[in-house]
Amino acid sequence: MTDVSWADKLSAVSAGLGLLTSGIALWIARVANQAAYQSNRAAEQANATAESVAQIERDRWQYEMTPRLDVTITRLGPGSDQASLMLTFEGPPALERLDEIEIEVRDDGYTHGVGLAGGPDDQQIAQTIWGPYRFKPGINDSSADGRLSPAVPLELGGWLKRALEESFPPSWTDRAYWNERYEGAPVRLWVRCRREGYRPWTLACNVVVTDPQ
Known part of the structure; x- marks a missing residue:
């Protein structure tokens, strides 16, 4: 039977303690890393929540500043084929001015003969009001097709006038049908407003x- 020397025992104990120390250090590192990860996740979630709240506030302010x-x-005159559009910028007071306001005549929202045999093509459809x-x-620099009144600045309380005329039926439709179709129909408009520091507003009228x- 071979005797184990004191030095060998001490060496074995030292090795065991070294392994134990390494294990403890590894565990501490893992705990620290997990804590750091959780801390980072908490910070990210806090930042995301703060950004969400800030976006809600920006959206609320954007909505409250919608031009009136x-x-x-x-x-x-009675029976006239001419008309006058009057637009007045009434508020909100905090907005003070619009850098640009643009008006576009919208179509009636229906599909008009696209794809029908012998019917108008896409370009003819698009060119018709x-x-x-x-x-x-x-x-007032209105477009050649009568669809667009170009952007101009407008101060709070200011107004602008634009000349209108009855639209023209396309070549494949007679005037009597056209007049009957749109008699009493409202004029549908897009009004696009822009102001520096805000997202653009598009209003339907x-x-x-x-x-x-």
Whole structure:
């Protein structure tokens, strides 16, 4: 039987303690890493929550600053095919001004003969103002097709006028049918407003044409 020396025993104990120490160090490192991970996750979640709250506040402010507009359209006289659009910027007071306000005539929202044999092509459909009125081309820099009144700045309480005329039926539709189709129909508009520091607003307006008082 071989005797184990004291030195060998001490060496074995030292090795065991070394392994134990390494294990404890590894466990501490894992605990520290887990704590750091959880701390980072908590920070990320806190940041995400703060950003969500900030976005809600920005959206609320954007909504509260939505321009309030009064839009009317009045015929120039009984039976006239001409009309005048009046737009007034009424608020909110904190907005003070609009850097740009642009008005576009919308179509009536229906599908018009696309894909029908012998019917109009896509370009002809797009070039037609499907509604009762259009802007008078060239007046106040309105587009040649009468669809768009270009962007201009407007101060709070300010107004702008735009000349309108009855829209023209496309070549494949007669005037009598066209007039009957849109008699009494509102003029559908997009009003696009822009102000530095805010996202653009796009407002939909359906305006009934009235006779002068």
